[in-house]
Amino acid sequence: MCGFVGCHRPGAPADFDMALLRRMTATLAHRGPDSETVTTEPGLALGFRRLAIIDLEGGEQPVRNEDDAITVVCNGEIYNHRELRDELIQRGHSFRARVDVEVLPHLYEEFGPSFVSRLNGQFAFVLYDRTRGRLLLGRDQAGIAPLFYVFRDGMLLFASEIKALLEHPMVSRKVDLTGLDQVLTFPGPVSPNSLFADVRSLPPGHLLTLEDGRVTSEPYWDLDYPMAKDLDPAAEPDYDDLDQRLRRSVSRRLQADVDVGFYLSGGLDSSLIAALICEHDHANNLNRARHAFSIGFTDRLIDERAPQDLVARQVGARHHTEIFDGEAIRTRLRQAVWHAEAPLKESYNTCSLALSDLVRSNALKVVLTGEGADELFGGYVGYRLDRQRRAGAGDFSLEAQNARETQERLWGDPDFFYERDYGAFAEIKTALYAPEIAADLASFDCCQGALLDRSKMIGRHPLHQRSYADFKLRLADHLLSDHGDRVAYAHSVEARYPFLDPEVIEWVRTAPPDCLVQDMTEKYPLRRLAAHRLPPEVTKREKFGFVAPSSASLLQDGADWVEDLLSHERIKRAGYFDADTVERLKTRYRQPGFRLNTTFEPDLLMIVLSFELFRECFDVPPL
Template identity: 50%
Template sequence: MCGITGILDFGKRKRVEREEVKKMADAIQHRGPDDFAYLIEDNIGLGFRRLSIIDLAHGQQPFYSEDGSVVLICNGEIYNYKELRQELIAKGYRFKTECDVEVIVHLYVAYGIDFINRLNGQFAFCIYDKKQDTMYLARDQFGICPLFYKVVDQMLIFGSEIKALLRNRHVRKEVNPTALDQLFSFPGIVSPVTFFKDINSLKAGHYLKVKGTDIQVKEYWDLDYPLESIHQEEKDEDYYVDRLEELLLKSVKYRLNADVPVGFYLSGGLDSSLIASMMKRLNPDASYKSFSIGYPRAEDSEHDERIYQRLVANKVNSIHKEIEFDWSQVAAKLKDAVYFSEGALKESYNTCSLALSENVRNSDIKVVLSGEGSDELFGGYVGYRFDVQRRGFERPAGLEEMLEAQLREKLWGDPDFFYETNHYDFRNTTKAVYSNKINDNFDTIDCLETLPINKSRLEGRHPFHKRSYLDLKLRLSDHLISDHADRVNYANSVEGRYPFLDIELVDFIKTIPPAVKLKHMTEKYILKQVARRYLPESISTRQKFSWVAPGSSQLLQNNVEWINDMLSYSQIKRQGYFNPDTIERIKRIYSAPDFRLNLPYDTDLLIIVLTFNTFLEVFDMPSL
């Protein structure tokens, strides 16, 4: 619902200036164009930009405790706020507005920071307790709402986007090459890493506490699957289907709460189609707007899902808004996608998402529901089926296989667990792409040396649960939800909501045995049984269809001038991060008229190089 930013001068040297806080907030005006506010008091400065969604007239922040000693700014939505509000009113707390996030300040007074475990929502907030001289920053369980911070010279500087921090005179811009290495190695970068050195992303399910000069980051939630050795009583299939339907309906209903019109994205796949049908079930008389994208060119026809999008739109009787996309729109929007994502990209489809959110905003919609999270929780990717097929097979004997097994043991605690790529072999590729300067210091940036996940959550778990946990940590939170959803939605002042990422729903999903989720080797089997109650068979039985957009090969083949310049030998050499001879060889391969990457299974090496070099230019970052 907004953007937040602020400064805490815990060195107490009175270095907080109103004009600087205002500049920081103005840098993220797109997150909240409807209103703004600032608080400057002693050694703290807070900035707030509002996107008005609930209690349009009175929901201005900051919020204060009744005695004025606790102040709150929050980006997000608290979906169970009505229940929490009634509980607090019964305890004697008084509310000044109908805004959902006002419950946070009273919950903190009533229960301390442990209240955070009672929130069902998407949020990033700052609480400052004047009496305790303590500040808390917190991010929701799934990392839907981003929050970035930097500690420098006894100052904590934070914001919903890094752009806000960059407006502070104490923040220097330096490249973090480890983020680049993560992008090559994983589906995306992983908190706390960002593309800016010493600017951290607060991890999902964590909060940061500053008291005096002491700074601590603490975990309050993680996805904790049961140990495989612990026998779980398996209930009959109807129980799982009924309970899943009940909780998903409840989650969708929560996310329809708004004082502005709500729409939905429609990909044509199972997840968004089911959400659309549940919206219609909950509000049969409502006329929702739906938004989708199609690929009209013949070379992109295999990725075009408009026939399924239209089928669902007609079924739920939505006002359907459809846009067409091809390589020319990718080229036109790629710089904007990098700017709003604040880093390099592994795919080009953020450009499609930008176009979608622009269409949403132009249709006078501020809130859209989307299907992210389902694949990671129900086994929607092909890797879940491959795990079943590989189980019990002996791996090939050989030196490379042995070295790969050792690396997998180090990363995942299991020499037989394959995730995304053969990392040992792929290291040769990345090192060939990197410049000599990068390779000379490779040990200091190697992302496989400091994997930012809790490996104890993988130990003793079923392979399905291992993959689900890794997908949540390495794919969903900082990639699909943060740079691919939050950033590109808010670029056009649109809030995305994600019914599959509901804490009560996820707590139930954890109890569903893997054999039920992947029954008969059918991806998302149990969710498809729910979908059969809502959707035509042509949708409910569809296999996972990956959403991709035209990649770097099509951009090269169509001779886009600025892209040619960005990938030129002289530019690559001058910036210093990549080997210009290697890039020239890759360009020749990608430029061949009949060349096509098998997206999303192949890594588009040049889109990473292109968007990283674009990142350097857009943010005026130093060359190496």
């Protein structure tokens, strides 16, 4: 819905440098092209860019309570705002507009900081209680909306994107090596780390409080699966209940005073959402052809236009498709890195950029997407491999024992295997990093510290363990961030996620885990719900991962700018990666017919290449 930036220094006068505040706010114009507000009061400065979706004329921010003692800015949507508004009016509150986020200051008046637990939405907010001198920063349960901050010398800077914070002279551009190591090791950075040493990311489901000069950050929600010993093997899942919850979730996310479209990948998840949208419109006598947006590839091995067209015809959508090739990737990769504010492991962010551009060029601001289903309903190959791995004979080699020790440290369970042997992968990282950095790897190795709450892994069913790890390491700060929020808002588009509705998450949390991957069929509940809604070409189709060409294809195309970014001299001068190792990788990737299997093999050169773009975009100095 928007982007915001601000500063809070308790006891300071309302004399924040307005020119600086406007520069910081201007960096977020893509998040909110419809209007701009900058305002100051004692101790607080706020800049806000609005993407008008609900209450187009009256929904400006900040929003305040009746006596203006509580001030709020919020990026996102509160989907249960109507029910909350009705309740608050009955409690005596009055409202000035129809905008959804106006419920926040009034909820805070009634329930204090715990009000955040009552919200169904995707949001990042800042709330200032002038009477108590308390500032709250909150981020939604799944981490759909981003929120970054810097706290130094009693001053808290905060923003929807890091680039706004970098405008402030207090914030350095020094690289957080642990954040870089997370990108190399896992799907992306993991909150609270970012790629900048000064900048923290508020984790999903967290509330940060600045009061009496002290900052605390605590979770108000987490994905908490039941203990394996408490599961009932005879329990029957209520698929009708899931159906009802998903339909309500889609209905909530179609709320808008502007047209709403949807992404259509050709896979099960987005196709089911398309069918539910169609049902909603028919049930509400909305005789309209909604817009659907897809990516097609010139490479037939990864092209999905046939199932996309099939579903689009069935739901009666106005279907728009962008055809992608290597040239399209090359022209958008720098832009993708600029918006991600981090190096990338894959090029498919460029496809997502093209999708949001396609949405905006058709005059839409809002789309629904199927993201989140894989992490909750067991959609990745790892969920099936877990069953095979646990059924196999144990490996008692020294290498296996070392891996178990690493797994115990990371996950709290020596038998849980996530993506790769991270102990062995440390050798690859050591070879890839520049010698000076590699020698100090132990000081910033992301596998040495806590990445998630291990207490939510210990004693859980293997499927629940993987789902929790995916939710924390793959979804929040990668798929919902550089692959979601950032590339959508790059073209002033808001993406909405029906599978991440708290009601849907709660159904999954309490459902028997064996129903999710049934007889080695992933996402069985969704396939069951889709069976009478979609053609078998979609419902019975094996999962087809959303992939795009790797760095090998860019190298084989011989683009000059790729050669320049990966040149031996440049890599050596930057000082982050080993130039000789990069040369060896380039030789391997250039071989005729070479093709990376990015499902199982990391695209190391894409990380190096996009890191050099990252350094250019944000003027990051060499080591």
